[in-house]
Amino acid sequence: MSEDPLTSAYNLLENAVVQFRGRPVGTVAARDPHGAAADNYRECFIRDFAVSALVWLADGKPEIVGNFLETVVYLLDQELTMEGHEIQPGVMPASFRVLDGEHVVADFGNRAIGRVAPVDAMMWWVVLLHAYIQATGDSQFARRSEIQNALCSILSLCLKGSFEVYPTLLVPDACCMIDRRMGVYGHPLEIQSLFYGMLHTVGDLCVERPDTKALIENAAKRHTSLRDYVRRYYWLDEDRLSEVHRFHTEEFGDGSNNVLNINPTSLPMWVQRWMPQRGGWLVGNLGPERMDVRFFALGNLLAILFGLTTDQQAQGIMDLYEARWDDLVGDMPVKISYPAVAGEEWRVLTGCDPKNAAWSYHNGGNWPVLLWPFVAAALKVERRDLAERAFETAAGKLARHQWPEYYDGQSGRLIGRRANLDQVWSAAAFIFSRRLLEKPSLLSLFPG
Ligand code: GLC
Numbered sequence: 182m183s184e185d186p187l188t189s190a191y192n193l194l195e196n197a198v199v200q201f202r203g204r205p206v207g208t209v210a211a212r213d214p215h216g217a218a219a220d221n222y223r224e225c226f227i228r229d230f231a232v233s234a235l236v237w238l239a240d241g242k243p244e245i246v247g248n249f250l251e252t253v254v255y256l257l258d259q260e261l262t263m264e265g266h267e268i269q270p271g272v273m274p275a276s277f278r279v280l281d282g283e284h285v286v287a288d289f290g291n292r293a294i295g296r297v298a299p300v301d302a303m304m305w306w307v308v309l310l311h312a313y314i315q316a317t318g319d320s321q322f323a324r325r326s327e328i329q330n331a332l333c334s335i336l337s338l339c340l341k342g343s344f345e346v347y348p349t350l351l352v353p354d355a356c357c358m359i360d361r362r363m364g365v366y367g368h369p370l371e372i373q374s375l376f377y378g379m380l381h382t383v384g385d386l387c388v389e390r391p392d393t394k395a396l397i398e399n400a401a402k403r404h405t406s407l408r409d410y411v412r413r414y415y416w417l418d419e420d421r422l423s424e425v426h427r428f429h430t431e432e433f434g435d436g437s438n439n440v441l442n443i444n445p446t447s448l449p450m451w452v453q454r455w456m457p458q459r460g461g462w463l464v465g466n467l468g469p470e471r472m473d474v475r476f477f478a479l480g481n482l483l484a485i486l487f488g489l490t491t492d493q494q495a496q497g498i499m500d501l502y503e504a505r506w507d508d509l510v511g512d513m514p515v516k517i518s519y520p521a522v523a524g525e526e527w528r529v530l531t532g533c534d535p536k537n538a539a540w541s542y543h544n545g546g547n548w549p550v551l552l553w554p555f556v557a558a559a560l561k562v563e564r565r566d567l568a569e570r571a572f573e574t575a576a577g578k579l580a581r582h583q584w585p586e587y588y589d590g591q592s593g594r595l596i597g598r599r600a601n602l603d604q605v606w607s608a609a610a611f612i613f614s615r616r617l618l619e620k621p622s623l624l625s626l627f628p629g
Contacts, residue, residue, distance in 0.1 A: 186580035187615065190608035193584055194233060197605045198245070199225050201279045205245040206252045208233040208609075210276070211586065211601040218599050221292060224276035227253065227302040228358060231309050232550060232609040238316040239616040239623050246313050247322065252277070253306055254331045256287040264296060271331075271338030273302040275360070293360060300356040303335045304375035311382040312626040323386045332387055333396060339376065340399050348406040349467070350376050358479055359543040364522070364530035367468045370480030373411055378487035380404040381628035411463065411484070412491055414441070417474060418461025422452065425472070443472045451520060455508075460500030463490065465518070476501075476509070476519040482554035486561055488629030495562045502555075502567060511592030513547040513578065514571040515555045521545030521591075536599060540591050547593025548586075549579055549607040556614040560621045572614055584608045 184192070197208040207225030211217045234246045256274055274287035275298075290298040310328070314320055322328065345351055350373065354366035357375075365371075383400040387393060417425075425448065428439040452474050463481050466473035485495040502509055509516050521539035522530050531537045537544040552575050559568035579585075586604035587597040617623050 184580075186576055187612065189580040190584070190612045193603055193605060193608040194236060194612065197233070199279050200282055201248075201252060201285055202283060204248050206248045206279070206285075207245075207277070208605050210605060212603040212605065213601040214603065217601045221276055221278075221288065222601055224278040224288065225249075226276040227273060227299070228275075228305050229550075229606045231305045232553060232606040232613060234309055235312065235553070235613045235626065236609050236616070238312055238626060239613060239620070241316075243313060243317050246309065247317075247319075250306065250310055250313060250322075250328070252285065254327050256285060257331060257334075259287055264291065268298060269338055271303060271334035271336075272298050273306055273335075275299040275302055297353055297355045297360065299360070300350070300352045300372055301358065301375055303338075304372075304379045307332065307335060307379040307382055307386070308375070308628065311386060311628055314385070315626050324388055329388055329393075332383075333393055335379075336383065336387070336396050336400055339379075340396065340403060348403055348410050349373050359517070361534055361537055361543060362530070362532050363518075363534075363537060363543050364473065365466060365477075367466050367471065369466050370411075370415065370463050370477055370484070372480075373407065373415075374480045374483035374487060374489055377404065377407050377411070377489045378483060378628050380407065381487060408489055411489055412494065415463040415467055416461060416490075416494055417452075417456075417464050418497060419456055419458060421461065422448075422456055441467065441472070442470050444470065448472065448474060455505065455520075457501055457504035460497045460504055461494070462498055462501050463494070475522075478509070478515050478517055478551050479554060482515075482551070482558040485558035486554060486624075486627050486629060492562070495558070496564075499559060499562055499564045499567060502559075507592060510555075510571055510574065511547060511594070512574070512590075513549060513588040513593040514575050515551035516545060516547045516593060517543060517551065517587075518545055541589045541598060542587055545591075546597060547588040549575060549584070549588075549604075550610045553610040553613045553617070556617050557624060557627070560617055561624055565618075568614075568618060572618060575611060575614075579607060579611055584611075 198205045199207045207230050209223050210226050210229045211222040268289050274289045277285050277287045279285050290296055349368040352372050354362045357371045359365055380400050387397050426445050428445050430444050432439055462476050465475040465477045481498050484490045521544045523539040536542050555571050556568040583602040584604050584607040585596045586600040589595045589597045
């Protein structure tokens with residue numbers, strides 16, 4: 182008889198644990214019995230481990246999470262160069278691997294596709310540090326000097342002066358969960374949501390000293406201005422779409438409506454057809470003369486979870502899920518982005534990336550790991566029915582399919598062409614979603 186899905190998920194998670202000098206410090210990304218699609222899936226990714234960590238925090242076993250947080254800080258002392266160029270202090274690795282149980286080597290993007298440094302890693306680390314303290318009550322952990330130094334480097338890097346006028350963070354393509362070129366350079370929503378979540382924790386985590394006072398004040402200002410900006414300019418619903426549709430361009434000076442000079446004819450035709458009467462979403466990216474209206478799940482769901490949206494916007498995003506369930510959840514929760522890009526647009530945006538073909542992988546694929554932020558966001562805004570519906574859809578298949586990394590197709594019906602099996606964050610997301618459904622008070626782990 183085959184084991185039940187929860188037991189199967191725990192077995193995968195426990196067998197994925199990585200030891201460093203006799204202590205558990207992380208989990209590998211995949212344990213595919215046939216060999217994973219790339220060598221680095223045997224490493225511990227920061228963003229992937231965040232999901233494993235949530236399971237252990239929920240289960241009252243925080244030790245591995247504390248060890249992980251320390252190990253990542255320890256890695257920051259390694260020489261920070263990529264292709265001979267120095268990496269800025271504050272940047273955290275995408276992943277690390279342990280050699281012979283005694284040595285740990287970080288990958289700051291130097292072995293990653295396109296050699297992009299992960300911007301999200303430092304943000305996940307801070308969000309996880311906050312969750313660890315919420316779960317254990319051990320606020321002394323954050324006060325340790327090495328942890329405070331890491332926090333200061335991260336904040337200094339994110340808040341340092343730049344040519345930017347707006348409070349959003351300007352980043353390169355492929356620097357987050359979508360770690361291949363997908364036209365998500367500039368001000369992608371996922372990074373803004375994580376940035377906001379991270380800034381939200383500063384008051385709790387950072388110790389005010391004469392040398393950090395200005396930094397902490399700066400973080401508080403940015404927190405508010407980022408929130409106001411995203412709520413106002415990223416939001417799209419039927420009313421806002423009409424407004425954008427009637428925008429005048431090249432307005433100068435104060436009092437302009439169309440501050441980013443968005444040309445309404447640049448909006449793709451699918452938006453009008455797809456926009457529900459009730460509900461809306463935060464657009465994927467926004468910059469001068471550029472509004473990428475694609476729907477990106479992780480950015481929207483984290484925005485709800487971390488309180489970046491207004492309550493009404495949060496409900497609106499869930500209304501969108503309800504109205505467009507087949508497109509955004511379909512056969513496997515949850516679709517990473519909608520719609521897929523194809524043809525000439527795919528050539529230009531992805532650089533002809535075959536892994537990111539339409540309705541696959543990062544380009545409209547369905548990712549079981551996104552079940553947990555969906556369940557968390559739905560519970561946060563009291564839409565338990567949607568959380569349960571998504572969970573049931575996943576529960577019937579994931580273990581039987583052996584925890585695939587992603588699914589392909591418009592409704593996410595097929596196991597992804599190059600998806601790993603035994604992908605650890607697919608199993609961890611399933612367990613944590615189940616724990617959230619049993620105990621919604623676990624939402625207090627998150628800032629917001
Ligand atoms: C893929 C994903 C990335 C993840 C990694 C390891 O590259 O795009 O987000 O961290 O696999 O699972």
